[in-house]
Amino acid sequence: MQGVSRQQAGREAESYALLYLQQQGLRPVAQNWSCKRGELDLVMLDGDTVVFVEVRYRRHSGWGGAMESVDFRKQEKLIAAAQLFLQQESQWASYPCRFDVIAIEGEPGKAAPLNWLKHAFDS
Template structure:
């Protein structure tokens, strides 16, 4: 798959995840928040909890699919980025936090499977 269409699929998956989470009552704080340590796909508020959401999309489910693509190195990058977010956005630093994953499997234009895993890992 060419890089451009891969990026578009990722953006579509992020938009789908955002819609789903907003329908569940979460509120968007930041999208594609960048820092030198990485990127946070979605930062949302669930009640009084700051939720760092990693969105993973895989067209094919071999090799573990979207959920299986989050290894220890990726988790560590997310934790570091979240720490930087809380330092820079200090108004959220005293709130409880959690890491969620939204995994989306399926080819564009077909039925996709969205799996929202709350509290997917600890910092």
């Protein structure tokens, strides 16, 4: 992905993750949902469960891997954003919820390893 901006690489990683999750039977609810607390990369429906998916992309793992970058501080921001999402999108408020992380290292879509961690953390 030489010459591609970090934002473009992130968008490609999210598209790759979205396609993968859809192939696993999940249905999209929202993408890049923003609020004052942060952003939710993907909000999906897995059966009757609302899944908040954080997509992390690292071209190289020299500064730590993609999965490790979802630290406690990031988890708190995701939980706060998810709470606001459920308040503003009240049709989903009574559904069970979970937080997943998809970590991609390498070049998205080019046989890059995709690691899907379901129930990555609790709120």
